[in-house]
Amino acid sequence: MTQQVCGVCGHPCRAAFRAPQPEIAPDLDMRPGEPARSTLRDWIQVCSSCAAAAPALADLPAAAGPVVKSDEYRLLSTTSLEETLPFRRWALICERLGDRAQQAEALLQAAWAADDAAAMTEAATLRGAVAGLWADTTDVETGLRRLDVMRRAGMFEQGEAWAAELAARQPDELARAIVGFQRARIAGRDIGRHLISSALPPPAHAPHVSHGKRATTGFWSRLFRK
Ligand SMILES: [Zn+2]
Incomplete structure (x- = not known):
């Protein structure tokens, strides 16, 4: 199998994570049940070289490069709860690439990460953004x-x-x-x-x-x- 590389900077990266099939019913917002549920933090890969974030770094288009290098993207690391950061980064890439549906999923996943960190205000803010997108x-x-x-x-x-x-x-x-x-x-x-x-x-x-x-x-x- 050939080594996979980040689509933005070419740095080697792991193969995308594949969550196990849920065996328990999902939540009403379709957060999957266990054992998939507790693997949330593995759903987004973050490039150790350029800080790009995506479910599959190798699949990122070159057009994501300017987003990852933007001030707004870099500022996310100072304004976001650490647990939500990968999802917020991926959401910003989706937004800039014009994929509202995927942006909403990423922000909802960020809300789940905030739930898991017991960050209620952050979770509510993120859900408000998702409600707006939908x-x-x-x-x-x-x-x-x-x-x-x-x-x-x-x-x-x-x-x-x-x-x-x-x-x-x-x-x-x-x-x-x-x-x-x-x-x-x-x-x-x-x-x-x-x-x-x-x-x-x-x-x-x-x-x-x-x-x-x-x-x-x-x-x-x-x-x-x-
Ligand atoms: Zn990279």
């Missing part, structure tokens, strides 16, 4: 994840308004169950973490899971994957 989503899964992100950021009024909007989109039974669960948590001013399984009706009451709307099939199949 503000105009029409995707069912992303819409449900945004609802959880808002609730966990303490954005209760905006979260309730978003829940009402999702409910008006006539979601399928499982999505309705999740929206209902979130609205009850919002009413209780609960910013805690919940497993997606706790929001779903018992399997016996959801016999047609596999016949769900096409748009959500991948989402649900991932939930019920063993």
Whole structure:
């Protein structure tokens, strides 16, 4: 196998990390269950030479170079919680390369890292940024994840308004169950973490899971994957 190198500076780097398959249900924001969950810190590689950050340094395009060398990128190391830094760096690269979807995932992962470091304010700030990036989503899964992100950021009024909007989109039974669960948590001013399984009706009451709307099939199949 040939030695992999950083796409920005050419310094040798490791092969990208591959997280183990989760065996436990994900959180409502789709943070995977264990054993994948606790490998979060391995998800982003940081180049020891140029400080580029990405899930796979070897896959970084040359266009990431100017971002990595920018003042804003370097300043992140002085303004960010250390545990969130790799994810924030990757998020900035995604932003500058025009990949909003990946930027949002990176910032949500940064929020999870902040959760793990018990940095509540930082986690809420990051979730607020994710909610903003997902503000105009029409995707069912992303819409449900945004609802959880808002609730966990303490954005209760905006979260309730978003829940009402999702409910008006006539979601399928499982999505309705999740929206209902979130609205009850919002009413209780609960910013805690919940497993997606706790929001779903018992399997016996959801016999047609596999016949769900096409748009959500991948989402649900991932939930019920063993
Ligand atoms: Zn490098």
